[in-house]
Amino acid sequence: MKKIKEDLFALLFILPSLTAFCFFMFWPLIRTVYLSFFDWNMIKPVKKFVGLQNYITLLQDDVTYKVLGNTILYILILLVVNFVLPYIVSFLLSFVIRKGKSFYKTAFFLPSVISLVVGSILYVWILNPVTGPVAMILRFFDMQLPIWSKSEGLVIWILSLITSWKVFGYNFIIVLGGVMGVSQEVIEAAKLDHIPNYKIFMQIVLPMSSSTGVYVLITTIVQGLQYVFTPIKVVTQGGPNYASSNLIYQSYHEAFTLYKTGEASAFSVMTMALFILLLVLEFKFVEKGVYYEN
């Protein structure tokens, strides 16, 4: 009786969130899978069942592979800037410098609160190949800023950097939180043994904060790819010739530019499958080598 009453309260408190998630997360998820087996354009009254045809079409399309390749490049760049760099900066903040820590924290997080549309528009101007300030500096050194929005390869770098401008501070704060969370006694004990700082960081702090590391790694990939969507959408619309599109943008493009609902759904499902694969890998990690404080 008493137990049941408590359980009911718990359910009551979770219910609003659960309902919202069911209507706008879980149910759509199932529906997207369902739609991926149909030929439809979101307007026609009849959906035509086509089985796996949407998947086959996508897997036979060269664009799919190009987009997949782009996605991997995006992931790699995002990881270097938003995973490796935050660790380096956290090391400097926690082990090397003594003054200015809170200033750097405030400054680095600042761009994270700004819209990526703003970020995109600002960088489009800053990196304008003719009139932008960067182009001017390069001209001073007799160099030229290429028309990056039209250059395959380079465009991915620039869009990744725009995204990183926002993501870096957020990741940095989380990584720093993890690094600072490592018990000071452990570190002091190591210092007494004359172990150099970088070794303490690599061999003690990193393993002890590895749960944070896994979390940041996964969010960088999963959220990062979604964040990149905005600069792609506002700056290049996936161009030139799909050179800047990624999995996320491509499903959007199929759905709301080409109105191929079925193929767009199939694309999303494949994206989701990729993310699930990453999550499974994470949980494998988590169960095994990751060190948790409690």
Add this chain to the structure above:
Amino acid sequence: MKKIVFDQVCKSYEKKQVVKDLNMKIKAGERLILLGPSGCGKSTTLRMIAGLEDITSGDLYMGGRRVNDVESGNRNVSMVFQNYALYPHMTVRQNIEYALKVNKYPEKEIVERINEAVRMLDLVGLEDRKPRELSGGQRQRVALARAIVKRADYFLLDEPLSNLDAQLRAHARKELVRIHEQYHQTMIYVTHDQTEAMTVGQKIALMDKGKLQAFDTPKNIYHKPANVFTAKFIGSPPMNVIEATYDDEKLFIDGKKMRVPSAWRKVIRKQGKVYFGIRPEDVRLRKKENAKEYSLKAVIRYVEDYGDKYGVYFQINSTEMLAVCEGEVPMPGESVYFEPNFDKVHFFDGESTENLGYPKEE
């Protein structure tokens, strides 16, 4: 009718059983101490009374009513937590009056009760402070005040003094007894500290590994421990309890034999393995052999100075024991004769470890 009855109560988490088949009757208005090492189930037992833990099986009665399914708020209990659980964002007064206000007591009554509690616990002048501005002892008293303004029938305390330093603790013990004598609630007090148990308790329930080991008055628990665990747990330094063999009116300790007085022979009766217990302060070590048959030769290993007394570690062959002595100090390496005071020894069954009893007084 404020008594509490545990009838075959068990508590388990998933597969781990933390309280096993607990049967216990706590009298109305009694001060009961739940004592035991950490993880023995004493806090869980208290929390079951409070209604904060579900009972896995068995029945719990409070005031004659089965309360297994009664919510905490309807059990008429008040509780003091180890960390005091004072709300940091409320002042002393707000902390004390919060529950009364939520439960819509008349304003006049609230004021009266608070004034009484504040006076009684010496908190006058601190009413508008926040908990972080108080000392440890003051916080503890605020927690007490909050618990007593409710005037509940059952007064539960979970290691309420463990965050205080030794001096304050002695004072707080007296205060607790005073409060209880004023309100006469049924008081259940959890502690791992035997001094607290002995000084505060009218009854002690000693638990180990989820089982009730002893349930008696402090005096009996000390002088007639129910089993080996109780014997070793109560008393500081702990009682020497050594394995021995009883055979043919003699006690064999590590290969050496000693006669047992006739009064004890009727008690022990059964031949074979027994546990022989003697408190360090009841051990006599003699330099010269006195009564040969009732003593054993031993060697001094190590001597600790307690100031007024000495702790003397000695060995009979390889069995080590402790004696607390006054006066002349033996030196390590010296040979002595171990002579137990047979009026103050204890014998326990070799299998069940239960106390075998005591000779009838003549």
Add this chain to the structure above:
Amino acid sequence: MKINVKQMIAHIFLGVLTIVLLFPIIFAIANSFKTLEEATNHIWRFIPLNPTIKNYIHVFETLPFGRITWNTFLIAFTVTIFKSLTSIIAAYAFVFFDFKGKRLLYFTLISTMFIPFTVTMIPNYITVSALGLNDSIWGVALPQLADALGIFLLRQSMRTIPKSFIEVAKIEKVGHLRILSDILVPLVKPAIISTGIIFFINSWNEYVWPVLILKSKENYTLSLALQMFISAEGGTDFTVAMAVSVITMIVPLVLYLIFQRYIINTFALSGIKG
């Protein structure tokens, strides 16, 4: 002396990083107060010689900007209130209740953080259209009434509250809603404020979903309006674009600068898993 050299190098590195990260913001503010001519000829000048608010006036003349700002605010406010309420009570249940399947339910809810929006956008678009909320700001807010990150962050913070605080109240017959409002909410206020600010800022900055739902200019949010000033080549209204950027980012920036300590501390906890 060796240590000082190390520190100096570190500071130089961190300083350069700071400049790289903050430059766009300063760049936008500076140029939004220049005339187009000054901006074109002196793009590196950070304090305009002839400061002007003409760009801002222009923005408000060409677009219903008051309306657009109000839309953005209204969506962000609604979303923040709902997400905060649903997250607070859900986190409370996950921390202070024990029930069967709690872990499973928690991880199911939290895993929604990892669902890419493309997976849900088509069905949600259909749902919102079916409800007649296409081209309505309520259609933007509707799918955002709960938030996994919010539940996660508030749970992290509530876990630091001793269970005995809740238990002592239960014993005193204080109901759950009173416990929440009188005890828990005051104690985790910093976390509630910072998650609230984050909900607000994220909604304020949101782009993907509004771009699908909102069609007419008077229903636009700031991000959508901003988009009209952008193209890969940059377009011509450089200084006006900077003014719109400043308008869009000023609210999140001010909120952040006021509450930065709370926000940073809350996020710092989020990676320490439990």
